Amino acid sequence: MDFQTSFFTYCPNCQxxxxxxxxxTKFQCNACAFEYYHNIAAAVAVVFTFEDKILFTVRNENPDIGMLDLPGGFIDPKETAEEAACREIKEELDLDILPTSLNYITTSPNEYLYKNVPYRTMDLFYECPLTNDKLSIKAKTEIKDLVWIKRNEIDLTKIGFVSIRKVIGEFYLG
Ligand SMILES: [Zn+2]
Incomplete structure (x- = not known):
């Protein structure tokens, strides 16, 4: 399975x-005229900074298990991006942050293969400066470890997702 391969074997409407x-992107059945748009999903990622360091999570599940990632996740229906970021940070790190503490950085497209379904996302990036580096993992099934890395010691090849690699590379390398 890749991002150009259909994940449907049959039309979901008429088989x-x-x-x-x-x-x-656009599924179109020639037999029954059923159409389905596999549109991109929106997701958020938060760059926590403390002094000259950036917080990375280590993924504990696929895709990209063992690779560096950022806290964040998919935006739920009817949520703002900032609400999604605050919710995900609470779920993953048990940390309360305010939407106003999030500084918009940029957006970057990503590909996310989950259970053989190729999702394409638009990731929205926010920076959130912290006054200390004491954090702990709450979502232990998703996150294996937390690592603070100095900007001039970041190895982009250890970052799993192309969107995160691109934004860290463009905005944060020391
Ligand atoms: Zn059909």
Whole structure:
């Protein structure tokens, strides 16, 4: 499975195999005219900073198990991006932050293969300066470890997602 391969074997509406799924974005069944748009999903990532260091999480599940990641996740329906960031930070690190403490950085597209379904996301990045580096993991099934890395010691090849690698590379390398 890759990001150009259909993950449907049959039309979900009529079970026909006569369909197109152009760029794995627009599914169109030739037998029953069913259409489905596999649109991108929105996600948030938070860059916590303390002195000259940045907080990374170590992923404890696929995709990219063992690779560096940032706290964050998918935005739920009806949430703002800032609300999603605060919720995810509470869920992952048991840390309360305010939407006003989030400084918008940029956006970057990502690909996220989960259980053989290729999701494409638009990741929204925020920076959040902290006054200390004492954090702990709450979501232990998702996060294996937390690591603070000095800007001039970041190894981009250890970062899993292309969106995070790009933003850290552009905005944070010492
Ligand atoms: Zn059909």
């Amino acid at each position: 026909s195999t006569d369909f197109s799924f152009k760029n794995v």
